[in-house]
Amino acid sequence: MNANDAAVIIGAYEHPGRELPDKSLAQIHAEVALGAVADAGLTLDDVDGFFCGHDAPGYGGGWVTMAEYMGLRNLTYMDSTESGGASPIYHVSHAAAAIAAGKCSVALITLAGKPRTGVQPGGGGPARPEDAFEMAMFTGAGLVSTYALAAQRHMYEFGTTSEQLAEIKVAASIHASHNPNAFLQKVMTVEDVVSSPLVADPLHRADCCVVTDGGGAVVVVSREVARTLNRQPVRIMGQGEAGKLTNGGRVDLTYTPAVWSGPRAFQQAGVSVQDVDYVSVYDSFTITVLEILEDLGFCEKGQGGRFVMDGALVAPHGRLPFNTDGGGLANNHPAHRGGITKIIEAVRQLRGEANPGVQVPDCEIALVHGNGGDLGTRMRAATMILGRESA
Amino acid sequence: MDVAAYTELLPEITPTNQPFWDGCAAGELRLQKCADCGRHRFPDSPVCPECLSGAASWEAVSGTGTIWSWCTMHQKYFAAFADEVPYQLVYVRLAEGPLVISTLTDGSPEPRLDQPVRAVFQPDGAGRAVVRFSAEADPR
Numbered sequence: 001m002n003a004n005d006a007a008v009i010i011g012a013y014e015h016p017g018r019e020l021p022d023k024s025l026a027q028i029h030a031e032v033a034l035g036a037v038a039d040a041g042l043t044l045d046d047v048d049g050f051f052c053g054h055d056a057p058g059y060g061g062g063w064v065t066m067a068e069y070m071g072l073r074n075l076t077y078m079d080s081t082e083s084g085g086a087s088p089i090y091h092v093s094h095a096a097a098a099i100a101a102g103k104c105s106v107a108l109i110t111l112a113g114k115p116r117t118g119v120q121p122g123g124g125g126p127a128r129p130e131d132a133f134e135m136a137m138f139t140g141a142g143l144v145s146t147y148a149l150a151a152q153r154h155m156y157e158f159g160t161t162s163e164q165l166a167e168i169k170v171a172a173s174i175h176a177s178h179n180p181n182a183f184l185q186k187v188m189t190v191e192d193v194v195s196s197p198l199v200a201d202p203l204h205r206a207d208c209c210v211v212t213d214g215g216g217a218v219v220v221v222s223r224e225v226a227r228t229l230n231r232q233p234v235r236i237m238g239q240g241e242a243g244k245l246t247n248g249g250r251v252d253l254t255y256t257p258a259v260w261s262g263p264r265a266f267q268q269a270g271v272s273v274q275d276v277d278y279v280s281v282y283d284s285f286t287i288t289v290l291e292i293l294e295d296l297g298f299c300e301k302g303q304g305g306r307f308v309m310d311g312a313l314v315a316p317h318g319r320l321p322f323n324t325d326g327g328g329l330a331n332n333h334p335a336h337r338g339g340i341t342k343i344i345e346a347v348r349q350l351r352g353e354a355n356p357g358v359q360v361p362d363c364e365i366a367l368v369h370g371n372g373g374d375l376g377t378r379m380r381a382a383t384m385i386l387g388r389e390s391a
Numbered sequence: 392m393d394v395a396a397y398t399e400l401l402p403e404i405t406p407t408n409q410p411f412w413d414g415c416a417a418g419e420l421r422l423q424k425c426a427d428c429g430r431h432r433f434p435d436s437p438v439c440p441e442c443l444s445g446a447a448s449w450e451a452v453s454g455t456g457t458i459w460s461w462c463t464m465h466q467k468y469f470a471a472f473a474d475e476v477p478y479q480l481v482y483v484r485l486a487e488g489p490l491v492i493s494t495l496t497d498g499s500p501e502p503r504l505d506q507p508v509r510a511v512f513q514p515d516g517a518g519r520a521v522v523r524f525s526a527e528a529d530p531r
Contacts, residue, residue, distance in 0.1 A: 138400040140472040148462030201463035248432035248440035249489025
């Protein structure tokens with residue numbers, strides 16, 4: 001048993017809303033928190049560890065105001081590790097470590113946002129000359145530009161095509177059509193994707209994730225607490241983290257720090273890519289998924305385009321079913337951050353609670369991967385291997 | 392172009408990056424070079440990202456590089472560029488190593504990757520000289 005096995009995921013909840021104009025950000029955090037503790041069979045009074053990103057509203061960013069708002073009076077451990085959209089995956093790993101160290105026993109992780117009907121997080125503003133890409137904002141480059149530059153280079157070096165990238169969106173849209181809460185309900189074809197308007201050539205609108213309000217929460221508890229609850233626990237078998245930063249301007253956008261976080265997670269879990277039944281892969285854009293699958297070792301570098309063809313990612317019978325809730329590409333990408341929904345869908349799969357049309361049979365081992373920041377620059381990665389209790 | 396909105400996007404000229412902008416005004420690409428490990432870096436930084444040395448000099452560099460990637464922006468993300476879409480961006484790997492994002496002066500419809508380019512300096516919409524790139528005569 002490795003150190004991670006001291007803790008399990010016992011509660012998970014995704015907000016059903018995708019447009020929440022009348023709710024505050026704090027309210028959404030609280031609603032998902034209540035949903036996740038109820039799923040676990042706990043109450044907020046049981047929570048002694050609290051984790052959220054710097055995008056949480058209120059005093060100084062981080063956990064303080066939300067702990068206050070939700071009346072969390074018994075906290076013995078707090079963590080606001082900020083790693084962009086990957087943050088909740090870091091939080092689950094850090095919660096497991098804190099529980100193993102005896103620092104807390106019931107950890108709550110929340111994420112919420114309302115970019116659809118509220119204020120856009122981040123964006124614009126004066127450029128800081130010490131950052132390569134912000135320095136380039138006066139050329140009209142933004143976040144999507146880095147993904148487009150990455151896709152263009154990937155196409156040049158490896159022969160990847162727009163149609164291959166489109167296969168990723170098609171799979172996500174098929175999955176979303178089984179999810180009554182998904183933002184996009186219509187199944188898309190490759191033709192639909194490549195004929196959607198260009199956003200940043202070579203990326204089309206349909207290569208991008210959806211913009212949604214909402215959020216989600218997860219509860220991680222000690223083995224001792226889990227034994228007192230009537231909920232199927234999910235094992236945290238292994239985890240790995242890595243950062244790939246600007247490196248004095250020498251960056252290669254064709255790979256992500258998944259090349260480092262992946263092996264760390266697999267090694268700790270004692271499993272390999274062949275053992276993985278389901279993957280939740282960060283999907284801000286189609287190219288994000290393609291590069292991460294390569295970097296995690298599901299195929300050779302450069303072969304991602306071929307790998308995703310012919311329904312390989314489509315549940316339940318594709319070679320590697322991915323993002324069966326529809327993912328950020330078709331279901332939900334609250335706060336422009338897809339980390340929490342990736343964890344939640346993996347938990348559903350391992351518990352056999354995914355939507356019936358996309359439940360992977362005998363799903364025993366799931367991989368969750370989050371990518372925070374621009375693709376290739378200031379990019380943070382977290383990989384987690386989760387397992388069904390029998391695994 | 393909405394010059395007021397564009398000016399908001401321009402990096403502030405500070406004592407630390409002044410030599411870079413002076414270089415642009417003089418028609419010369421200047422990068423910091425670490426006095427200890429010898430690596431060029433971009434953008435400017437008070438310490439070397441390789442060896443953390445604080446000793447560096449500003450040097451005029453070749454101004455040559457190759458197109459590592461490019462894209463064409465169709466979405467209106469910035470008020471300053473709302474009237475400019477579609478516009479092309481290039482990501483250039485300088486001969487000295489660092490990569491720079493900018494635009495081509497002679498925007499070909501489809502730039503060729505790994506094509507040689509040279510830095511040129513032109514006043515932007517706000518009158519500040521900025522680095523852009525021009526395709527070199529193809530040696531092949």
